[in-house]
Structures are given as structure tokens and as C-alpha cells.
Amino acid sequence: MIHFSPLDWMWLVLYLVLMTGCGLIFYRLGKRSEADFFLAGRGLPWWIPGISVYATHTATDTPIWVSGVIYKYGLRGLWYTFFSAWCAVAAFVSARIFRRSLAYSQAEWQSLRYSGLGAELLRGWMSGWGSFLNMFILGWVSMAMGKLCNYLFGWDNWIGLIIPSLIVALYVLSAGYWGVVMADFQQGIIAFFLIVFASIWGVRVAGGPAGIISKLEALGESWRLNPFHFSGFFSGDFPVAWFLTMIFIAILGGFGMGTSIDWYAEAQRIQSSKTVRDAAYSIWWGTALTLTRNSFWAAAIIAFFVLYPGITEAQQYEMAWYRIAFEHIPSGMMGFLFAGIIAIHFSTISTHLNLGAVYLTRDIFHHYIKPEASEKTLVFAGRVATAILLLGSFIYGLMMEEITRWLIFALWIMGAGMWLPNILQVVWWRFNSWGYLSAWIANLGFSWLIVWILPAFKLIPELPDYLQFWVLMVLTAFVYIPVTLLTPPEDKTHLAKYYAMTRPLGWWKPIKLEALRLGLIQGEAK
Amino acid sequence: MINKKKFLGLRREWKPEEAESWTKEDWVAIIVSPIAYALLMIGLALLIFLKLEGLVLFLLGIGATVFLHYLIDPKLKAVSSEYEKKQKEYLERLEMVVRWKENE
Numbered sequence: 001m002i003h004f005s006p007l008d009w010m011w012l013v014l015y016l017v018l019m020t021g022c023g024l025i026f027y028r029l030g031k032r033s034e035a036d037f038f039l040a041g042r043g044l045p046w047w048i049p050g051i052s053v054y055a056t057h058t059a060t061d062t063p064i065w066v067s068g069v070i071y072k073y074g075l076r077g078l079w080y081t082f083f084s085a086w087c088a089v090a091a092f093v094s095a096r097i098f099r100r101s102l103a104y105s106q107a108e109w110q111s112l113r114y115s116g117l118g119a120e121l122l123r124g125w126m127s128g129w130g131s132f133l134n135m136f137i138l139g140w141v142s143m144a145m146g147k148l149c150n151y152l153f154g155w156d157n158w159i160g161l162i163i164p165s166l167i168v169a170l171y172v173l174s175a176g177y178w179g180v181v182m183a184d185f186q187q188g189i190i191a192f193f194l195i196v197f198a199s200i201w202g203v204r205v206a207g208g209p210a211g212i213i214s215k216l217e218a219l220g221e222s223w224r225l226n227p228f229h230f231s232g233f234f235s236g237d238f239p240v241a242w243f244l245t246m247i248f249i250a251i252l253g254g255f256g257m258g259t260s261i262d263w264y265a266e267a268q269r270i271q272s273s274k275t276v277r278d279a280a281y282s283i284w285w286g287t288a289l290t291l292t293r294n295s296f297w298a299a300a301i302i303a304f305f306v307l308y309p310g311i312t313e314a315q316q317y318e319m320a321w322y323r324i325a326f327e328h329i330p331s332g333m334m335g336f337l338f339a340g341i342i343a344i345h346f347s348t349i350s351t352h353l354n355l356g357a358v359y360l361t362r363d364i365f366h367h368y369i370k371p372e373a374s375e376k377t378l379v380f381a382g383r384v385a386t387a388i389l390l391l392g393s394f395i396y397g398l399m400m401e402e403i404t405r406w407l408i409f410a411l412w413i414m415g416a417g418m419w420l421p422n423i424l425q426v427v428w429w430r431f432n433s434w435g436y437l438s439a440w441i442a443n444l445g446f447s448w449l450i451v452w453i454l455p456a457f458k459l460i461p462e463l464p465d466y467l468q469f470w471v472l473m474v475l476t477a478f479v480y481i482p483v484t485l486l487t488p489p490e491d492k493t494h495l496a497k498y499y500a501m502t503r504p505l506g507w508w509k510p511i512k513l514e515a516l517r518l519g520l521i522q523g524e525a526k
Numbered sequence: 527m528i529n530k531k532k533f534l535g536l537r538r539e540w541k542p543e544e545a546e547s548w549t550k551e552d553w554v555a556i557i558v559s560p561i562a563y564a565l566l567m568i569g570l571a572l573l574i575f576l577k578l579e580g581l582v583l584f585l586l587g588i589g590a591t592v593f594l595h596y597l598i599d600p601k602l603k604a605v606s607s608e609y610e611k612k613q614k615e616y617l618e619r620l621e622m623v624v625r626w627k628e629n630e
Contacts, residue, residue, distance in 0.1 A: 075568075075571055075572075078567055078568065078571060081567075082563070082564065082567065085560050085563045085564070088556075088559035088560035088562070088563050089556050089559060089560065091559065092552060092555045092556055092559065092598060093552075093556065096602075096605070100609055100616075102613070102616055102617055102620050103620070108620075108624070111623060112620075112623065199574075200574070203574060203575075209574065209575040209576040210576070212575065213575060225572070225575060225577070227568050227571070227572075250560075251560050254556075275606035275609075275610065276602060276605050276606040276609055277599070277602035277603055277605070277606040278606075280598075280602055281602075284559070287563070288562075288563065288566060288591075291563055291566060291567040292566055292567065292570050294567060294571075295566075295567055295568075295570035295571035295574065296570075296574070298571050299571060299574040299575065302575075362624070366624055367624050367626075371624065371625040371626050372625065497619070501612075501616050503546050503547075503548075505548050505552075522543065523543065
């Protein structure tokens with residue numbers, strides 16, 4: 001437990017007033033229309049959604065996870081965080097295509113890319129999944145806050161789970177995405193400087209750069225500062241095969257849509273940017289900040305290692321960054337540090353409250369329940385949806401221990417066999433909604449078999465995660481490729497309209513010719 | 527005739543309608559971008575420990591970032607200006623799709 005001085009409480013109260021006030025100021029803008037409540041009117045310069053991307057991906061559980069991989073693997077662990085490099089390619093490919101589609105959500109994009117019954121099935125399924133996923137993330141992150149408050153103040157977990165989320169809900173319910181993104185802007189800046197300060201302070205406490213290097217040498221652990229210290233091509237705890245698979249997944253994933261769960265939060269930032277250029281830069285710079293933030297965290301966690309080497313319990317070393325920050329920061333700065341932690345927590349909670357409400361409002365209520373709804377009704381529906389997500393997140397948070405294992409499995413299902421279909425739907429005109437749907441179903445079955453059932457009956461060995469990825473990718477392709485080729489292509493006029501809007505990269509020549517024939521685009525067929 | 531300025535054989539001036547196509551400039555950006563991320567992330571982590579290779583990698587990362595933006599920014603500006611002319615029409619279509627009014 002820690003002790004707060006009056007100065008610490010002042011930092012915290014000042015910050016809470018600043019943050020909720022900042023969100024509430026935008027009440028009038030948020031209530032103007034559905035586009036304002038969910039996309040800030042599509043008029044933001046790149047640096048506002050860019051900082052929001054960074055703030056959203058800095059949650060209370062993120063330093064716990066980064067501490068785990070850096071303490072275990074040294075600077076090699078940075079490559080675990082490099083999956084966000086999908087934005088390196090996405091910024092110039094899929095963000096450009098998605099921004100031009102103008103779709104509010106990934107689910108809505110499905111009904112522009114595909115047509116007919118298949119498109120509606122996909123939109124309905126994805127909006128339901130999207131709402132559920134955001135509720136789950138809210139519960140997960142809120143419970144991390146509950147545990148942190150328990151560690152810091154000895155409070156029961158439910159206090160940290162519920163109270164901060166209720167404060168966030170004040171400005172998300174009133175101002176929608178305007179409140180989210182404007183609060184994110186100041187939260188992101190505060191959190192970045194706090195992380196830099198606390199991490200550098202941690203390095204200083206551990207003896208400074210030279211002291212840490214010499215202590216690592218004395219411990220025989222100098223390899224921890226080598227980010228390329230591989231254990232073999234296929235063997236050991238850090239094989240080259242894992243590294244190559246991760247780079248392959250991350251970078252090529254940027255050509256697709258939905259290749260990472262972070263894609264969905266980024267999609268809202270892409271769409272709220274005022275131009276295609278702003279959309280590209282928002283996710284490029286947001287991710288650049290995220291990756292450099294990881295570098296500061298990594299340095300502090302290496303510093304923690306030399307102070308406390310040999311910890312074998314993951315639950316203990318996963319608190320490395322929090323411990324070096326809270327146990328060593330100067331008196332009077334504790335409140336500032338905690339305010340920064342509150343900042344990263346609020347930004348994540350607010351994002352997922354509003355993003356989950358997009359699916360419930362735009363894709364379910366507006367599209368399927370009340371297509372003729374007025375803007376006023378849609379904003380009201382957005383607020384109701386936000387409240388539903390908030391309540392649902394409390395329930396998930398309180399039962400999280402039991403369901404986490406199942407839901408991590410569900411997320412893994414999304415990542416492996418669906419990785420290639422998520423790219424194909426962007427780059428290949430012939431890929432259709434039935435192919436995509438069959439990929440979902442096939443991937444579900446194969447994941448159960450490969451990850452759990454067959455190893456449990458000793459029919460196959462337990463495969464390392466990177467091999468599971470390749471096996472699931474190939475097996476699923478044996479289903480969706482035949483299904484795609486044996487079912488009719490999407491309606492060509494529908495695809496031509498999509499092509500004219502988005503100008504996708506890849507194999508689209510027949511559709512380009514159709515768009516030219518219909519006069520939707522000008523130019524010569526090449 | 528438009529003066530097509532070039533840098534290392536790569537175009538930096540675009541007519542809006544030309545910028546709609548995917549060209550080698552896009553592919554160069556796609557390749558340089560993840561390299562810049564890796565250099566910045568690893569370089570900074572090593573630089574905090576005052577390692578010389580960290581400084582070198584970090585500076586290379588900054589160089590790659592500057593080159594990336596110098597190359598792709600004119601094209602992104604051209605794409606954006608061309609697209610914005612049609613955005614209102616596309617938004618109207620989007621509203622028709624969500625309200626089940628699009629007649630194909």
C-alpha cells in the first residue's frame with residue numbers, strides 16, 4: 001500500500017476536474033448528429049485521432065503485459081509488442097481504402113464490400129461480435145484497474161472496477177466521441193510524459209545506464225540488452241521461426257481489415273479524420289508513439305530486473321513497471337503518477353464504451369430496427385447503448401477470472417485462420433461473403449481441433465503458437481477457397497460502386513473495367 | 527505540361543486523378559514504414575542505455591521517417607483533394623444503404 005500526501009491528492013483532483021470538464025464541454029457538439037456522436041463529424045486533423053490511438057492502446061493492463069515479456073525475454077520482448085507494426089502498412093493501404101468507404105464501422109464496411117444476404121449476415125454477425133468484444137475488453141481493463149487499486153490502496157477490487165468507469169461514462173454519455181477524443185488528447189499527452197518521467201527515474205534508481213549494464217554483466221545476463229538474441233531457428237524460448245512469423249503476420253496484416261483486434265478502434269479514428277491524408281497519419285503517428293512508449297517501459301523493466309533479479313512468479317514480475325514507478329518516485333509526485341495511470345485507464349474505457357455503442361446503434365438499431373430514425377433518436381440510442389455496455393462491462397469484470405481463458409481462445413480464433421481472409425477481402429475482387437463466412441466457421445472448428453481436442457487425445461503434439469498459426473491458416477484455406485470459387489461472385493455493379501469509392505489495391509481489373517463501363521470512374525483500362 | 531519533380535527516381539508531384547492509382551511510390555512507403563518503426567523502437571531502447579548502436583539506429587529511424595513523409599505526403603494530399611470532391615455524394619449513398627433505400 002502507498003500513502004498519498006496532500007500534494008498527491010491535489011494532482012489527482014485537479015486532473016479529474018480537467019478531464020471530465022474537457023469531455024463535458026463538447027456536449028453540444030456531440031448531440032448534433034449520429035456522425036458527431038460517433039465520429040466527431042468526420043472533421044479532425046490527424047494529430048487528434050493520432051494521440052487518441054496512442055492513448056487508447058495505453059491501458060492499465062498494458063504495462064503489466066509488457067513487464068511480463070520484457071522481464072522474461074529482455075529487450076527481445078520488444079518484438080512481442082511489435083505486432084502493432086501492422087499500422088506501418090495499414091496507414092498507407094487499408095486506412096486509405098477504409099477512410100474512402102466512409103463506413104462507421106468494420107461491420108458497415110462489409111455491406112459496402114459485399115452484397116445481398118451474405119453481406120447482411122456478415123454485418124449482423126460482426127456488429128454483435130463487436131459489441132460483445134468491446135464489453136469484454138471493458139470488463140478486462142476495468143478489472144485490471146480494480147487489482148491496481150487493491151495493490152495501491154487495499155480497496156476491494158469492485159471499487160476500482162466500477163468507480164472510474166462511472167466517471168468516464170459522464171463525458172462519454174454526454175458528448176460521445178467528441179468527449180472521447182478530446183479527453184484522449186490531453187490524457188495521451190499526460191500519460192506519455194508520465195511514462196517517460198517514471199521510466200527514466202527508474203533507470204536512475206537502478207544505477208543509471210552504466211550501473212545497469214555492469215550489474216547485468218555481473219549477473220551473467222548481458223544478453224538482455226540484445227534484441228536479436230535468438231535461441232535457435234526452431235528451438236528454445238525465442239526461436240527465429242517465431243520472430244519471422246510475427247513479422248510476417250504484423251506487416252502483411254496491414255494490407256487487410258480486421259487482422260488485429262486493435263483494427264476496430266483504429267477504424268473509428270481513421271473515419272473521424274477529416275481527409276484520407278489525416279487518416280493515414282493518425283494511425284502512423286499514434287502507433288509510432290505506442291512503439292516508442294514501449295522502449296521507455298522496456299528500459300525501466302530492465303532496471304527493475306537488476307534490482308530484483310530471479311523472480312519466477314509471473315504475477316510478481318508482471319507488476320515490474322508499476323513497482324519501479326510507485327516504489328521509487330519522489331514524494332509529492334505520487335498523485336501525478338496515479339493521475340497518469342487514471343489517464344491511460346480513462347482513455348481506454350471511453351474508447352470502448354463509444355466504439356461498442358457504434359455497433360449497437362449504427363449497425364443494429366439504425367440499420368435493422370429503425371432505419372428511418374431521426375438524428376435526435378439516433379443520438380439518444382447511442383447514449384442508451386453506451387449505458388448498456390457500461391453495465392455489461394461490470395458484470396463481465398466481476399466474472400472475468402472464470403471466462404478469461406475462454407475469451408482468449410475466442411480472440412485467438414479470430415487471429416489465426418481469419419488472418420488471410422481479412423486480407424483477401426481487401427485485395428481480391430472475387431473473394432465473396434460466403435467465402436468469408438465459411439472461413440469463420442471453419443476456423444472455429446479447426447481451432448478447437450488443433451489447439452485443444454487433438455493434443456488432449458495425444459493424436460498430435462501440442463504445437464508452439466507460431467506453428468498453430470501456419471497450420472490453421474492453411475487448413476482454413478482448404479475450406480474458404482473452394483467455397484468462394486463454387487459460389488457466385490458479388491454483384492458486379494455493387495462492386496464497381498465500391499471500387500469507385502475506395503480504389504482498392506490488388507486484383508480488381510474486372511471491376512475496374514465495369515466501373516469504367518458504368519462511367520463511375522474516368523481513365524483507360526490498363 | 528506538369529513538371530513532375532522527382533527524388534531518387536520517385537515522383538513528388540501528382541495530378542489528383544493520377545494519384546488515385548497505386549504506384550511504386552506507395553510500395554516504397556509500404557517497405558520503408560515498418561523499417562522506420564523497428565529502428566525507432568529498438569534504437570530508442572538502446573539509446574536510453576547510452577549505447578552507440580542505439581544512437582545510430584535511432585537516427586536511422588528518424589531519417590527513414592523523414593524520407594517516408596517526404597515521399598508520400600504529396601501523393602496523399604493529391605488523393606485527399608480528389609476524393610473530397612466526391613465525398614458528399616458518397617455519404618448520401620452510405621445513408622441510403624443504412625436505410626435500405628439503395629436501388630441497385
